[in-house]
Amino acid sequence: MWAMTAASTTTAPTPPHAGRRLELVSAAQRVVGAGGLRALTHRAVDADAGLPEGSCSSYYRTKVALLGALTEHIGHQLRVSVLDLGGRLDVVHARHPDGQERADAVVGEVVALFERWLDEPGLVVTQAELGLEALRQPELGAALAQWRAGLVDVVAEIAAGSGKECSRGRADGLVAALEGILLGGLTHGAGDGPARAERAAYLTDAVLLVLTPLA
Template sequence: MPPLPDPAETPAARGATLSPRRRQLLEAALHVIADEGLRGLTHRAVDRRAGLPEGSCSAYLRTRKALQAALTEYVADRLVADVDELADRLRGNLQKTGKAGGVDGALELFGRWLEQRELLVARLELTMAATRDADLARLLADHRSRLVQIVEAIMTSAGREHSDARAEALVASYDGILLAALLRPVDERRAFLSRSLEVLGTALTGELEA
């Protein structure tokens, strides 16, 4: 099985080191960027959203670039921590549950993410910003590599033939499904997710074709 990072370096462990005030500011920044877009992400807007005195955000994150970088890592860590949790639950069970277990687990996770609209929209905004910012791109690349590593571990547990290229393609496909679901009416999202994940589930945990 591909080695997973040390537990001390997991997103959950890193997130636990955030001070309550820093976490409060990053949560406020997440909602600002989701509601107002990247242009609306200013120290003053974050302070207002957090209900804190003006100057609070800049005391922790002095520049706008530092604010964007911290928010990028915060959002990515939260998403990867959720995937870590799913991988832990599936790792020992895929031989028993097969494709259905993988699809059900992904459907549960994606459904939860879609209920956290701000988290997904913020990630999309920051991903677009990363196409013009090499530092943000490096942050997202580090987290994406971890996602690929987790997908490879799940495929190995399922006895599924895998490679870096195949795992990367699956991660990209899941990103596309999430975006497409987010653009659909709320009452259509779960059915769309279920259909799409069923198709991709074969690639992740299904039997190889002869």
């Protein structure tokens, strides 16, 4: 039986922001998603949120404080999604104990998650921007590290459920490959019709290449 891991048993984390603070960090996500970190200013956040000028700075006095809050917001969204993926994969295992059907279902769940993330490209872009910024400001890295650690757990669980050895180091490397696939998805079509089908085909082929040996 597929062993339950932290990724699939942990209670969903409490959102780090609510009320006006949530409005502001959500606006900050849209600003960064559209224009990168260079576009992130208190004034830009106020404008995007439709709030009077000075609103953002009254909650987050400095850009460092705003970046920290935004990182928590992004990390929370990604971690919740990864925890949900862990639960979905437990269901996959229960329905498909082994064989090609399970492998296809595992890949399908990962692709579906990536599709949902890419339907909100600002989320993926902001995560990538913050990931690079965390190299310069390590204090930003903790919130992002949590969701990534959860995805490493899920990959290791896929291998364990198949009776295959997968060290945490190898699982970490596979997650790096999945992150590359996700970023690559930004360059493929979005919306409906042929463009979306092209993106889905790219994601399926790429995720199959990475995960099939484990699933």
